[in-house]
Amino acid sequence: MQAMEQSVAIIPHDYPEPVATDSYIIPTLGLYHGSFVFTYLSTFLSYITPYDLPVVYCILELLRDAFHTKVSFLQLILEALKVESGYICLIAIFFLISLIPLCYTIAWGCAKEPDDDLNPGPTVDAIIQAEELSLEESLHCRKSFLGLMLQVVILLLIAGVIAMFVTNEQIASAVDHTPTVVRSSLLDAATYLRDAESQMRFVIAQGLATATERIRDDLEAVDKLLGEPIQHHLALFTGIDIIFESIIEISTSSSNLSRRIHLLQDALARAAKISYEAEYRLDELQIQLTVLQRQCTFRDRPLCDTLRIRNFEDTGLIDRIRKLQADRTLAKLMAMGEASRNSSMHALSQELTLARATFRNYAGEVRNATEDQADLVEERLEELSNDTEATVSVLSQTIGELVGQVNRTANFSDSFFDRYREIGAILWLAGLATTIMTLLVTLILLSALSCGCCHADNKAGITLILGAVCICIASLALSGFTMMEMLLGAHGQLFICHPLYNEPDYTVLQKLIDKPGLIYPTEPQYGIIGELLRQAAPADARWSQPVQISLSKALNECEQGRGSYGTFQLDSLLNLSAKIEHRKRPELERAIESVGASEEPFLGFTVRIQGILEDMLYDSDLNMTSTRIELTQLSPDKDVLTFIDQLQRVSAQIQDVATSSRMTTLGSRAKRLQLSLLAPLEQLRGDIVYHLTALELQLSPWAAQVNKSLTHLRNAQSFLDTDAAEVCYNRSDTYRARLRGHLDAYRNYTTMVLNDRCASCRPLFDIFDAMRMLFCHHIMDPMNGLWFSAFLCLFLWAVATPLSLMLSSTYRRLEILSTKLQHSNSHRARASVREDQRESSHWSTQRSVSVHVNAMAESSTDEELSHYTATGSGEEDGTEEGAVVIEYIELRYESGDPTNYRESLI
Template identity: 20%
Template structure:
């Protein structure tokens, strides 16, 4: 028994496994670069590799000197107020310029520049002459050269005001001195790091080419292969993605599984009817058996009873004999043989032998096998599709080869190591000469610093060493030293100012036009001015051709401008966008964008052909079995069966008959007749309690089972008619609408395939336009070398250098005046200027104690004869 159970379980497991629908295999796809696709073929792309990190960061640090450089730049823009003289250059080039006619144009463009130069040279001449005259005047005792100071009540206030003003001038001059040194040092720093900056940028260009190839390969090779892996997975699972939806649409439109369920439920009803019928059949057989026994016993009893009753008149009175009821009244009106179910039994046995469940399962299995049928019938078309896709992959390869060749050609034409070596050689050649320039700058800084220190120390010594209570002739050595330092500073200003101004003017002559006419156009975001010069003057090719288009794309008609390229690269755009690689021969992305026409997926998938007309969801054997069952239950006449079963088993009530017989026996006289009748009564009681009771019980059981059978049969014929009509309609639907349903499902499948390939196209286009090969290194190369390296570090520092010297010279002029004036208040005077009406009395060689020299007529007193006064 155990082995049989295990065998049945194994069969059931195998059956269930075979009946299970196919599933998408694999459910999730992923590749080595972490691209993933779920069961709905929604692709999640991995990040495009960023490649190696670039060395250069094209950011500029002005070292806190930005305001100074802005001042110098604003000054240059002031003297060149006309902006870049593009129209002037064009006129000169075209021969449309005449100095006698267009001198005002020249004046508006270069008038400020020329005026600044003239002012510089005039300063050299005039300031030198003024210095010589001042020195001669001082040597002659004029211009404050006498060591005599006029006394004045406001002398202390003047000294303080002069000190504050000079201190402010010293501070501003000191700031200028510091800026001179920093500017001088920044030029050296720029030259020292120039070769390193160029080398890093060139290395970044090489890295840019390598990263570009890596990223394009990732995009057009790894992602392409993964996309086709997803596509092949879906094509291999056409039974799941097409077959199951087709079957489900059949079921949704025709309710096939519902019909199968109803037929399965009908089988349950059939089993119930058969079970009830078997019960009725068994009960009827049992009833007939019991009834035959009962009828035989009753017939024999009636025969014996009537024989005894017929002799009653010979032994009893006529009145007593009349009390004995006729036994023939007990003869059964009921006959179970009138209940005939033999024909129905034959038909039900036929239904039982055919097993409707297996017929339904066969039809269901054939319907559920639609996915497998779709897969088998589309195998050739799927293989053709795969072949086409593999051939299409070969058309993408040239794009990758184009990028690799571009890298090779660029690396060949741009020998980075040789360029770096050349730059290093020139840089090493320039550094020794720059050292002497740096020494010269430090020397100029030292001159200014000497003046600043003399003025600052003179101011500090004078302020600390002087007092309003001290007479000018009795000032301390510290105060006198401060005054001498201020005069020494004035002397150095007169000695070196012409040299400083000469160098300022000379460097201004060079630096200002370089900033205005070279660095300013080169620093424009879109290089519009430079581009106009290139286009108009044919600096790079002729005006009708694009130099970059011809050089990079082999197409001079592509409008590829240097300024636009640098602007796009500076904004972090990709090489595909910035360099307009869509025009490059061999880099034609239309192959990817027009994949639908290349692959012809729509026509190939619509060429699928599956014959659904051979699928039988309503086999003839199933319909015949259902019809036979219907006929079998229809032929059963339950009304006649019920009518027969409602009849009494005996004519008269058997118990009442026994009671009447007992009363009659009791009325009879004692005799053999009474004894015989008593025996008959007892025999009848035995029959009643035996075969009669069994017959009644069997009859009641049959009535109950017959009622159950009638109940279970009710409504089944109509249900069978409905199911037969549904099966016929479903079969007709499969035969006539199968191709339409397949077409609708294939449309969704084609959309799914297009979604997969569209994901690749969008990924490729978006990646090339936004992510792959961002040409920032190209912009960094230009910015680092030209804009930052040359203009920002060198030219800005160069212009800051002369601007700071000019700044210091500007403050030298007022500081000269106030140094001379303040020196009179710090130096020790030889004579004292005083006014009094009368000569003051003297106490010995000094004024009287507590007295003050009266103010009146002027007296020039020797320094050893001057009395003390709180006013000085």
């Protein structure tokens, strides 16, 4: 019973789930692969130009006016410069840095000494030797330091050139890849729209079809879901089945009782037949006894008068037998077991069969009675299906129009991409030319260092000067390129990437598209999404309310994978929640309410059975005890035997032989009567008493059983009459709740699935994310990296220019010093030979030069050295004030031991 109630209460909530497509192109493009090393520049740009909303809104207003051709591009730039002080400062810095090489080169050229200021003279040998000690070391150290610094700068320049080349190629690759990504995005958008429409159609239509089919199944199984629960409930609380079984047992007991009465009546009939004959013979015997008494002598008359025989009238045996035979109660009880149609047991069986059939066939009766109501419910469900199909048709038309707009956008994008590729090609060529220019200048500096490494100091110096001049010219071009790339990258980062990644508010993007709206000349009343849906919806669409959803909320919900139906408030267009709400459909509610079970079959359907049982109970009120006792006390056989015994004793006392002989003859006749009639009658009397006793023993339990069954039947019928209506109503209400439950389950399932996981708008966010990933990370980041690399090269040029010119001067001075050394060595060949011998000898030598300077002159310049060497001709002249005395001392070490040496003056 509990299982059946649970089966009625439990409503299946499993519905067919839609299958989303996975044929999207964007995930296969690999836009998220790779490393984006210049993303940090966006943080730097945010510090350069703070992202203040008033400033941004001002620029957005300018963009909208420019988009709708209210202002020219030049005016847009001029107005934008008013609020872009950070970029103006960057441009100024770039320009100033680009002037550093030119300014320094001009200053270096103006301050350069003439080449003949150190011409060698006849006494230059001493000066060369002095410079070799004081300048050669410092110049070589200076050359090494400047060369090292220039090498580091060149390495950094090469790294910058490589970065420029890589970023430029990345930009070109992203630009070439942009049409593919955009077309793939549009194809994915169309795929998403079609898939979303398919999934929502599946959920709405198939869900309703499933719910309708389940309702039809329940209407077909109304006998099991409604009739049988009522039947089982009433059977449980009334025990009517048990009562019917007990009545069947009464029928069996009644048959046994009837058979007992039949046996009794048979015994009574035979006893009556014998008693009639015995009564006649006893009457003859009484006549003969009377004649005998008259014939007795006077002397024997008193003895003869003592003889007396009791007939059946005196005992009342025949009356009692007749009374039992004529007893109507016994006749009714006997008739219960008969198979005749007029018998009460036959009537009881018929009524019991009819009642049991009425109770057991109640479920089928309920099904037959609810056929018309079930047909009405199915008609109303068909109307609901038609309305839902019309709603889905509105959805299909709206999404079809959106798909058409996407396709038209794809067709329009072809002409745009041609222009886009041209601009991309121009930018790529400009970047490539700038990179090559930077590389050439870097190679000039690198070749200068190569000449220096090969001791071609003159060529190295000239090449360095040429590199500096090239830097002066190229810096201006590189700064212009850097400014252009910085403006493009920074503005793209600020006005496009930052709004696109301004999660979760998307304030500027929402302001740009929703309000005031860059696409629409006038501000949309309910936002861009509501505007698109309003334009795409059919003209006869009945909006329950406008779609009011912000772009930021839609993006955030799509990022979370929410359903498109709830995200874009499609219920405002379709009004599906109201159409599938059965409580708002009065005709459907009335049709469902009309389905129910009636209690009429149970009202008074056991009244006739109760009447039969009451008659049987009345007939069972039969007292056979007195009759049985009377029959027990009556014994005609004993009376005759007593008469025979008395007759024999009297006959023995009679003196008259004739009288005695007649008495003996009378006794013989009485004996024959006793043996032939009264003895069988006595046996029948015993059988009658036995049957009466057995009847009493059977009748009492049977009457109790009838009374018990009657009482239970009355109570059951009373319960049916009073509570069957309530039971039927409650069970019918439960059944109707089950029918409504299918519609509620469909509504809840549809609402939950449409708002949660069905037709997830995540693909739209993936498209949005792919586009911003392409533009910001694949174009803007490399573009920012390009201008940053160009700026790095520009700054390194500003550093390399002084280094190059100073190194060129160093090379020049070393060259002059080398020339003087060669001139001095030509006048001192012997010193050179000795020097060669010293270098080839196994003795280690060291030349020590001591310079004695007078107290008046602690240092001397090149000019002073020339003067002093020109005026001093001997050792005595070196004693003058300020004179320089040069002594050459040779130290010779033996076997490289610094403690074992010899000094000699050269």
